[in-house]
Amino acid sequence: MGETGWAYELREVSFAYHPTHPVLHEITLGIPSGSWVSLVGPNGCGKSTLAKLLGGLLAVNGGTIDVEGTRLDRESVTKLRPRIGMVFQNPDNQFIGATVEEDIAFGLEGRNLPREVMVNRVREYADKLKIGHLLKKHPAELSGGQKQRVAVASILAMEPGIVIFDEASSMLDEKARGELLAILRDMKRTGRYTMVSITHDADEILASDRAIVLGGGTVAADLTPEELFRDEVLLADCRLIAPYRIRLQQELKRRGVPLPAGWGPNGEEEADL
Amino acid sequence: MAIQFEQVSFAYDERSLWRHSALEEVDLHLADGVFAGIAGASGSGKSTLMQHFNGILKPTGGKVHVLDVTMEAGGQMPPMRELRRRVGLVFQFPEQQLFEDTVEKDLCFGPLNFGCSLSEAKERASRALAQVGLDDTFLGRNPFHLSGGQMRKVAIASVLAMEPDVIALDEPTATLDPQSRAELAGMLSRLHREAGKTVIVVTHRMEEILPYAEQWIVMKDGRKSFQGSVAELVNEASRLEAEGLAIPACIRYWNQAAARYGLTGEPPCLTAEALGCFL
Numbered sequence: 001m002g003e004t005g006w007a008y009e010l011r012e013v014s015f016a017y018h019p020t021h022p023v024l025h026e027i028t029l030g031i032p033s034g035s036w037v038s039l040v041g042p043n044g045c046g047k048s049t050l051a052k053l054l055g056g057l058l059a060v061n062g063g064t065i066d067v068e069g070t071r072l073d074r075e076s077v078t079k080l081r082p083r084i085g086m087v088f089q090n091p092d093n094q095f096i097g098a099t100v101e102e103d104i105a106f107g108l109e110g111r112n113l114p115r116e117v118m119v120n121r122v123r124e125y126a127d128k129l130k131i132g133h134l135l136k137k138h139p140a141e142l143s144g145g146q147k148q149r150v151a152v153a154s155i156l157a158m159e160p161g162i163v164i165f166d167e168a169s170s171m172l173d174e175k176a177r178g179e180l181l182a183i184l185r186d187m188k189r190t191g192r193y194t195m196v197s198i199t200h201d202a203d204e205i206l207a208s209d210r211a212i213v214l215g216g217g218t219v220a221a222d223l224t225p226e227e228l229f230r231d232e233v234l235l236a237d238c239r240l241i242a243p244y245r246i247r248l249q250q251e252l253k254r255r256g257v258p259l260p261a262g263w264g265p266n267g268e269e270e271a272d273l
Numbered sequence: 274m275a276i277q278f279e280q281v282s283f284a285y286d287e288r289s290l291w292r293h294s295a296l297e298e299v300d301l302h303l304a305d306g307v308f309a310g311i312a313g314a315s316g317s318g319k320s321t322l323m324q325h326f327n328g329i330l331k332p333t334g335g336k337v338h339v340l341d342v343t344m345e346a347g348g349q350m351p352p353m354r355e356l357r358r359r360v361g362l363v364f365q366f367p368e369q370q371l372f373e374d375t376v377e378k379d380l381c382f383g384p385l386n387f388g389c390s391l392s393e394a395k396e397r398a399s400r401a402l403a404q405v406g407l408d409d410t411f412l413g414r415n416p417f418h419l420s421g422g423q424m425r426k427v428a429i430a431s432v433l434a435m436e437p438d439v440i441a442l443d444e445p446t447a448t449l450d451p452q453s454r455a456e457l458a459g460m461l462s463r464l465h466r467e468a469g470k471t472v473i474v475v476t477h478r479m480e481e482i483l484p485y486a487e488q489w490i491v492m493k494d495g496r497k498s499f500q501g502s503v504a505e506l507v508n509e510a511s512r513l514e515a516e517g518l519a520i521p522a523c524i525r526y527w528n529q530a531a532a533r534y535g536l537t538g539e540p541p542c543l544t545a546e547a548l549g550c551f552l
Contacts, residue, residue, distance in 0.1 A: 043421055043450060089448070143315045170448045173315045173477040174519030200450045239452035244480070244522035244545060251549030260533065 004069040007033045007162050007194035008054060014062035015049055023049045025217040026063065033068070033161070036188050036195040038205045038225065041214035042239045047198045050214065051166050054196060055086045068161065082111070085155035089167040091147035092139075094154075100126070100142070101135040104154045111158070125157040129183065145176025152183060163187070164196045169204060181207060202229070202243040213238055275340060275439055275471045276303040276326060282334030282346075283321055295321040297495045298335065303473065303488065305438075308465040310482050311475045313492035314517055319443075319475045320365075322492065326441050326473070327360035328353045340438065358387055361437035365444050367428035368421070376402070376419075376427050377412040383435045394434070401433040404468065406460050422453035426460070433464075440464070441473040446481055458482050480521035483543050491518055507541045523548075 008031040016022040023046040031037050039047045052058040053065060056077045065072040067080045088094055097103030101122055108118040126132045129149045139147060148168060155163060165184070169177045185207055187193045197204055205211055211228045213221040221234055228234060229242040230250070242250075252259055278301035285293045296318050303309050311319050324330040325337050328344060337344045342356045364370070373379040380398035381391070389397065399409055405426040411419075416427050425445065432440060445461070446454035462485040465472045474482050479489075489506045491499035493516055499509060506513075507524055514520045523543040530548060531537045542548040 145315070167448070174479075175314055175517065178519065202451070236452070239450040241451040241455060244526065247545035248526060248548060251545040252552065255549050255552075257549065257552050260530075 004066075005033055006066070007031045007035070007068060009066040010063065011065075012063035013053065013060050013065060015046075015053060015058065015060055017049075022217055024053075024214075027219055028063075029212065029219055029222065031194060031196065033194050034191050035210065036184075036197070036208040038208040038211045039196060039198045039214060040200070040205060040211055040228070040238050040240065041220070042237065045214045046217060047214055048166055051086070051164050051196065051198050054162075055084050055164050056081045057086075082158060083161050085158060085160035085163045087148075087151050087155055087163065087165045087168045089170055091144055091151055091171065094151040095139040095147060098138060099135065100131060100137050100139075100150050103139075103150055104157050107154055107158045121157045121159075125153045128156070129153040143176065145172050145179055148172060148176065148180055149183070152180075156187075161192070162194045162196070164198075166198045167200070168197075169199065169201050177201065177203075200240060202240065205229075205240075206243065274302055274338070275305045275307070276301065276473075277338040278302075278325070278332075278335065279338075280335035281325065281332045281337055283325070283330060284333050287333050295495050296325075296332075299495075299497045301490065301497060301500065303471065306465075306469055306471055307488050308462065308472045308482075308486050309474070309488040309490065310479060310486035311473065311490045311492065312477070312479050312518065313498075315477075317492040318495040319492050321495075322490075323362065323441050323443055323473070323475055326439065327357050327362055329362065358435050359437050360439045360441065361432035361435055363429050363432050363440065363442040363445060365447060367432075367445075368416075368424035371416040371424065371428055371431070374415055375412065376414050376416050379416055379427065380412075380431050380434045383431060387435065397434045397436065398430075401430040402427075404433050404460075404464060405430045406456075422449050422457070425449060425453075425457065437470070439471040439473070441475070443475045444477060445474060446476070446478065454478070454481055458485060461485070477519075478521075479519075480523055483521060483523065493517065503543070504541060507543075 010027055010029050012026040012028055013024060014022065014026055015024045039050060041047055053060055056072055068083060070076050070080060072080055095103055096106045104122045104126060105118050108121055126135055129152060131146065131149050131153060134142065134146060169180045172180060181203055187195060197208055199205060206225045208225060211223055211225050212219055213234060215237060229246050235242060249259055278299050281296055281299045283296040285295055313319050321330060325332065326339055331344050331350060332346045334346045339356060340359055342351050344350060371379050377398050380401055381394040384394040384397050402411055407426055416424055419427065446457050458481045461472050461474065464470050476482060487502065489501060490497060491513055498516060499513060507527060510520050510524050510528055527541045527543060527548060542551045
């Protein structure tokens with residue numbers, strides 16, 4: 001955890017792929033260590049670009065980014081990058097090894113860790129993500145959801161303090177999406193990770209602590225997920241739709257019908273807003 | 274009947290050591306002009322099933338009837354050309370199949386290959402574009418400069434330009450933002466209502482087409498585990514959930530409301546507005 005208490009401090013961060021087309025303009029924001037932030041906004045608003053800047057994959061054109069109190073720049077990036085893990089949209093594009101075991105070990109080998117440390121880490125994180133029985137499997141033998149678990153395991157095995165999920169659930173089926181969300185919630189509960197989710201998924205946004213809305217290259221709103229899902233104008237701008245439970249609650253409220261007590265099937269959905 | 278399956282089985286690499294059975298003894302019947310949804314977990318056989326609709330895959334067991342064509346395992350296969358025109362398949366991420374430098378050229382490609390004149394192909398291109406809710410200003414644009422949702426619509430229009438009677442789409446809304454997904458589902462419903470097409474949608478997100486689909490098929494491990502109306506689907510939700518199907522929130526809430534207020538047997542209200550009205 002950063003000594004400053006901040007995982008990220010961004011000051012007037014600007015970025016353009018081409019000088020005539022700025023993508024991000026003077027963004028200033030802070031992300032406390034241990035928090036879970038959703039980055040939302042319409043396609044093309046710069047969410048993934050911001051994620052790449054946060055991950056040190058792109059360098060800012062203007063402004064500064066501090067990661068856990070250290071300025072992210074050409075010199076520090078190689079030292080900071082191991083603190084940051086990224087999970088992307090397509091699980092197929094992230095599979096490197098010929099087996100699950102090799103895939104999880106790949107990043108660790110790059111760190112030149114002793115063999116027994118690697119073996120233990122692979123086992124530990126495979127068990128945590130419930131893929132211990134798949135270690136000898138080839139990627140072609142896995143479902144999309146299983147592959148995404150492998151991707152998360154390979155990132156967490158490197159023990160980063162910050163994990164960025166770039167639309168990590170958007171190619172998964174409903175069941176696998178629910179399972180990935182459960183993993184994210186578990187990660188949050190450990191308090192060991194600062195998490196940044198780029199997502200359109202209402203359940204994922206609701207599970208996070210805070211929603212940062214990007215629009216026009218800057219931070220258009222910074223609010224709680226509940227506030228976001230009750231703001232119809234902002235939802236339309238972000239091209240999001242509130243989850244059924246919230247839409248139903250709003251509809252009943254509009255009609256003056258009290259929400260039946262205890263109504264809300266299944267676990268997390270029962271939490272009343 | 275637009276599509277009928279009789280005890281259809283399909284195995285990939287049928288004659289090799291790596292034989293993998295993807296469909297097992299599936300019976301299926303879909304009437305002309307129906308809007309149907311096919312649901313089920315990844316690997317349950319949904320896409321394999323869909324690829325039988327225009328003979329891309331042929332059954333390794335049983336019989337498939339599509340429109341006036343019959344494909345029987347082990348039998349002589351009929352000519353497929355006309356079937357391929359009449360049954361349009363839209364694969365996952367269809368925008369990856371766009372390749373021309375203008376939308377119009379992409380939309381004309383299919384009709385021209387099926388023998389249309391250039392002027393007829395252009396008329397069809399314009400009509401198909403209108404059907405997906407885009408106007409003629411898109412014809413001259415480069416498809417690769419469009420947004421993800423627009424590219425998806427153009428790719429669907431390129432299938433519609435063939436003027437098929439049946440259109441089957443494999444997860445057409447995948448990876449689009451929630452509002453684009455809702456718009457696309459509404460567009461498919463219009464195609465069904467206004468153009469009288471038989472529309473079949475393979476989907477992981479049942480709630481998106483629940484307001485429109487009249488028939489549902491649920492696949493599990495290569496077998497059909499359910500076929501019926503929305504009301505029947507709602508009645509069988511707990512069994513299907515126990516079998517691993519992700520049941521949409523609107524069905525779970527309706528079933529709770531039905532149990533609580535004695536509404537079992539009533540036509541289900543599956544939108545927040547309809548349920549709010551009812552309570």
